[in-house]
Amino acid sequence: MFPFRIALNSSTLRPFNLNVVEQLKITSEAGYEGIELWMADIMSYIENGGSTRALTEYMNDVGISFVNAIAFFRWSDRDGIQREAALHQARKEMEILADLGCPAVAAPPFGDLEGLSFRTISEYFAQLYEIGCVIGVEPYLEFWGKATHLSRISEAMLVLMESGVPNGKMLIDPFHMYTGGSSLDQLAYINGASVGIVHVNDYPDGFNRKTIMDKDRLFPGEGVLPSKKFAQLLNGIGYSGFLSLELFIEHFGDQSALEVAQYGLNQIKTAYAL
Structure with missing residues (x-):
């Protein structure tokens, strides 16, 4: 049994220097249902003469759903000027994502959060969520294992609860769970409806939790993560959404982008089958 859907985070294809159209083409040919695009790549496409309408039409033609975007705005920065600029940036980028039919955007603890309480971070997340609610793009709260604040799944749960956001969702990533010291068993305390998307790797x-780097991530099933247990816990809380392959491997030898994408898809199906 495989109760999940599968997406590809375009970071996985970064060594091949593909534009967004090429990323979509590879993702479709490899057999994925969805894709996570990076906002920087979308902006590059638009700045070089592309349009949201043309990109949307292409996504429809190849049958790929744009399920979440990866963006970096300092929505939680302790500096009010930085935060105001970040919310302006978020509004602009969310409007582009809405035009592309993307329902969500990642909201990691990007910026300077030093000294902020979780209650304050929760208030800032509520402000970001309100902007997204008006535009139609939902921020998924993301915790980063090596962040000074918001590094654990329990802290993300607290921020969602304190924010007062109705049906707020988080982004889960086993790599960040490992580096931040979150236990897999903590997944059992989450309602599946509170999970927007799951990155897999x-x-x-x-490797020491403090020294391991993003580039050290492996394909699902190639490392020491108890992948079956991870999948069982997700299934047990009622999550049946996308598992999105997010890697930052710097070189793939003589493999093509399509071969890498296909291999990743097969690894996901094998590692997380129940």
């Missing part, structure tokens, strides 16, 4: 044995 693996990590090797023998």
Whole structure:
């Protein structure tokens, strides 16, 4: 049994220097249902003469759903001027995402959060969510394992609860759970409806949580993450959404982008089958 849907985060294809159209083409040919695009790549496409209408038409033609965007705005920065600029940036980028039919955008703890209480971070997230609610693009709260604040799944749960946001959702990533010291068993305390999307990857044995880097991520099933347990816990809380392959491997040898994407899809199906 495989109760999930599968997407590709375009970071996985970064070594091939593909534009967004090429990323979509590879994702479709490899057999994925959805894609996560990076806002920087979308802006590059538009700045070089592309349009949201043309990109939307292409996504429809190849049958790929744009399920979430990866963006970096300092919505939680302790500096009010930085935060105001970030919310302006978020509004602009969310409007573009809405034109592209993308329902969500990642909201990690990007910026300077030093000294902020979780109650304050929760208030800032509520402000970001309100902007997205008006535009029609939902921010998914993301925790980063190496962040000074918001590094654990329990902290993300607290921020969602304190924010007062109705049906707020988080982005889950086992790599960030590992680096931040979150236990897989903590997943059992989450309602599946509170999970917007799940990034999937693996990590090797023998790396210190503090020194391991994004580039050290592995394909699902290649490391020491108990992938079956991870999948069982997600299924147990009622999550049946997208598992999105997010890697930052710097070189793939002589493999093509299509071969890498296909291999990743097969690894997801094998590692997370129930």
